[in-house]
Amino acid sequence: GIEAIQAAVFGEERKLNMLGIRQINTLVPVDAKNPEYYCFMQCDGYSEDPLRRNMRPSFPYILELARLSENFDLDRIPAIGRNVQLYVGSEKTTQPRRGGPPQVVFVRAISHTQGLTTGSGARRALVGGLDELERAQSNSKVNLQSSSRIFLHSLFEVEDTTPREVAARFKEVIGQLKSQLATRLLKLRVDEIEVKVRIAANGEDGQRTIQSLRLVASSMEGEWLKPTAYIEKPDPVTGVTREYCTIEDAGEAPMCFLDSYGTSNIVQTKRSIARRVGSTYAYDFLGLMEVGLIGEWSEYTKSLDSDSDIAIPSNIFSSEELIEDSDGNLVKGTRPVGSNKIGMVAWAVTMKTPEYPEGREVVMIANDVTVQSGSFGVEEDELYYKASVYARQEKLPRVYIACNAGARIGLVDELKPKLKIKFYDDDNPSKGFEYLYLSDEDYNILPVGTVIAHKVEDGWALDDVIGTNHGIGVENLQGSGKIAGETSQAYDEIFTLSYVTGRSVGIGAYLVRLGQRVIQMQQGPIILTGYSALNKLLGSEVYTSQDQLGGPQIMYPNGVTHETVDNDQEGVASMLKWLSFVPKKVGALPASRESGDPVDRDVEWRPTPTPYDPRLMLGGSADMSGFFDKGSFKEYLGGWGKSVITGRGRLGGIPMGAIAVETRLVDKVVPADPADVNSREAILPQAGQVLFPDSSYKTAQAIRDFNKEGLPIMIFANWRGFSGGSRDMAGEILKFG
Numbered sequence: 001g002i003e004a005i006q007a008a009v010f011g012e013e014r015k016l017n018m019l020g021i022r023q024i025n026t027l028v029p030v031d032a033k034n035p036e037y038y039c040f041m042q043c044d045g046y047s048e049d050p051l052r053r054n055m056r057p058s059f060p061y062i063l064e065l066a067r068l069s070e071n072f073d074l075d076r077i078p079a080i081g082r083n084v085q086l087y088v089g090s091e092k093t094t095q096p097r098r099g100g101p102p103q104v105v106f107v108r109a110i111s112h113t114q115g116l117t118t119g120s121g122a123r124r125a126l127v128g129g130l131d132e133l134e135r136a137q138s139n140s141k142v143n144l145q146s147s148s149r150i151f152l153h154s155l156f157e158v159e160d161t162t163p164r165e166v167a168a169r170f171k172e173v174i175g176q177l178k179s180q181l182a183t184r185l186l187k188l189r190v191d192e193i194e195v196k197v198r199i200a201a202n203g204e205d206g207q208r209t210i211q212s213l214r215l216v217a218s219s220m221e222g223e224w225l226k227p228t229a230y231i232e233k234p235d236p237v238t239g240v241t242r243e244y245c246t247i248e249d250a251g252e253a254p255m256c257f258l259d260s261y262g263t264s265n266i267v268q269t270k271r272s273i274a275r276r277v278g279s280t281y282a283y284d285f286l287g288l289m290e291v292g293l294i295g296e297w298s299e300y301t302k303s304l305d306s307d308s309d310i311a312i313p314s315n316i317f318s319s320e321e322l323i324e325d326s327d328g329n330l331v332k333g334t335r336p337v338g339s340n341k342i343g344m345v346a347w348a349v350t351m352k353t354p355e356y357p358e359g360r361e362v363v364m365i366a367n368d369v370t371v372q373s374g375s376f377g378v379e380e381d382e383l384y385y386k387a388s389v390y391a392r393q394e395k396l397p398r399v400y401i402a403c404n405a406g407a408r409i410g411l412v413d414e415l416k417p418k419l420k421i422k423f424y425d426d427d428n429p430s431k432g433f434e435y436l437y438l439s440d441e442d443y444n445i446l447p448v449g450t451v452i453a454h455k456v457e458d459g460w461a462l463d464d465v466i467g468t469n470h471g472i473g474v475e476n477l478q479g480s481g482k483i484a485g486e487t488s489q490a491y492d493e494i495f496t497l498s499y500v501t502g503r504s505v506g507i508g509a510y511l512v513r514l515g516q517r518v519i520q521m522q523q524g525p526i527i528l529t530g531y532s533a534l535n536k537l538l539g540s541e542v543y544t545s546q547d548q549l550g551g552p553q554i555m556y557p558n559g560v561t562h563e564t565v566d567n568d569q570e571g572v573a574s575m576l577k578w579l580s581f582v583p584k585k586v587g588a589l590p591a592s593r594e595s596g597d598p599v600d601r602d603v604e605w606r607p608t609p610t611p612y613d614p615r616l617m618l619g620g621s622a623d624m625s626g627f628f629d630k631g632s633f634k635e636y637l638g639g640w641g642k643s644v645i646t647g648r649g650r651l652g653g654i655p656m657g658a659i660a661v662e663t664r665l666v667d668k669v670v671p672a673d674p675a676d677v678n679s680r681e682a683i684l685p686q687a688g689q690v691l692f693p694d695s696s697y698k699t700a701q702a703i704r705d706f707n708k709e710g711l712p713i714m715i716f717a718n719w720r721g722f723s724g725g726s727r728d729m730a731g732e733i734l735k736f737g
Helices: 002-011 013-019 065-069 119-136 163-187 266-276 284-303 378-394 413-418 440-445 475-493 507-514 531-538 568-579 614-619 693-708 726-730
Strands: 023-028 036-041 072-077 084-091 103-111 147-158 190-202 208-218 226-234 241-246 317-324 330-333 344-351 360-367 398-402 420-423 433-438 451-455 460-465 496-500 518-521 563-565 634-636 644-651 654-661 666-670 682-686 713-716
Touching (some): 002 023, 065 084, 084 119, 103 119, 147 266, 163 190, 163 568, 284 317, 284 360, 360 378, 378 398, 433 451, 475 507, 496 507, 496 568
Parallel strands (some): 496 518
Antiparallel strands (some): 420 433, 433 460, 451 460, 644 654
16 A cells, blocks of 8 residues: 555665655556556655645646645645546635635646637536536535636647637637626636647747647736736746746737746735625626626627627727725726725726617726725715716716625724723722713823813713724714715616625615615625614524525515525626616617517417416517517516516517506515514415505506606506505505505
């Protein structure tokens, strides 16, 4: 076994060193199985290297394991593919970190496939790497916040092409793969995809030469999986790569560098913090928007006739950050990702959509949950306010991405150790205290204005604590009121849409509601107070999670949330879908597009005398077309007021709002209140073709939203009337009806 081989190697260590043997590889045949490989390195005192076990001697060099070991402590875990290795890397650090050092899962693979530079071949290889990562998630050594990096070394020599052509093809293919596999890439936290390609060519002397090209899609600098191509420059004597030089456009000087796999930078650290709370880093939403836009275009072009000449335009997405200048004015500009000092960011985004191939502008505002948990302070409120005002002035749609901790309420920590208590009875503190005070010495040390106090016998009794830092007290509540009013005004004047990607607390919850249109992720509760605070108020452990208070199972049935999604890529796709129905500016014509569904065709689906699903009448079924263009109808507010169906669709490419009547019996579920032991879940039946309080309110809200979005409305009226029973009369049917 390995013990006997190790003992034999140690016994000859002196001779091996004298002969300068740097590496010993052994192959042990095994009956009816693959042979076993063991490697003994001189640099490790000829101890067997477990990272190289059962690897052919050339594998560690082809997989470039030495680059990993410079900055990471590696631990190999099982992989399924024969040409694949999996490693869990923990960053080498001298400083202790909360939760341990950052962790990366490395997938290292070799490919002999010749079609790797094609779209189908690249997809097949990437899916294989993602499958390995998926299986690795079940390993106990992999934590939930680890990022992932995929490396593939293609040994096939590509011919009849140039590095610049391969680089251009890679950028095109990676854009397609990001669109097709975005959900898995996000779920598995893939931050880098690296492919090493060998290009064969004839040199000036006619000799065949091999040039190595490194294709990298990386999120390390902030932009999500940004593609870059590098040419490797080897040392002419040793053949070892000396530097990597970027392939730039004509006229641009390439940048060259040599670096091992870097440890976490500020962007990676922030990205990890956002993942920890179940969200996506704010700046990464720009990449997701671009990916979602590519997907929207792909779906649209497939729906057109084969003879259509419409194609996806170039440069379909661009963004400029909205930054405050030295005078406090909001200006368009750029800055390094992650350099923001406050927990709010905003962009003016330009998108070339199927409705507006020339481009449309949208204002995006987002909480940065990595800065003080995304809480709202005075500076955050100001940026939100100014960005929203900019959207109103320009009459542009405004999208708010919410992940926050509510208004910021802080403590003057430097004051706490100086506080003294004047008890009514020093021997019996339970009788209470008269006042808090500072000694004369401590009071005189504090900057003027830190506290408001009056002189007493013991020193200075505190009336108010102001603090030295602006933005940690009640001034934040003033800012919360300011942005709440601004959001309400924005809903009245322009299109507003909110996407809840993580928890949204207090003022964050109200901003979402005041914007009216809400998309909520499954892990994004909308709450006013945390469950632990409520438990303290109630005096018992009543609630166990935030979802019990404001998860989708609460907010979707009560009509606050219009649509729910499972992840952020779905959320971005839903935002783009909703924007596709909205004019580029307030007052502009509806956002129409060419349709592949003939406007003069028959509506094949027909209502039946018995109760039926009206959604089939609107959107059609698998074999029969409905009223709207095929695949264009989308329902909103589906969990609330179920006796009425509201949504948006297209008719001949023109966007329209739709209101239809549910003919079947539906149930309204009233959940039990965990705080009341006598409470029980109630299921209230609602007859078809009848307007109840909730469906009346839903109809009114839908008409109001369609009006503000400039959409014509198609109402498929099939009502018998309003519900006039005693339960619904008490439930305010007269008010909502």
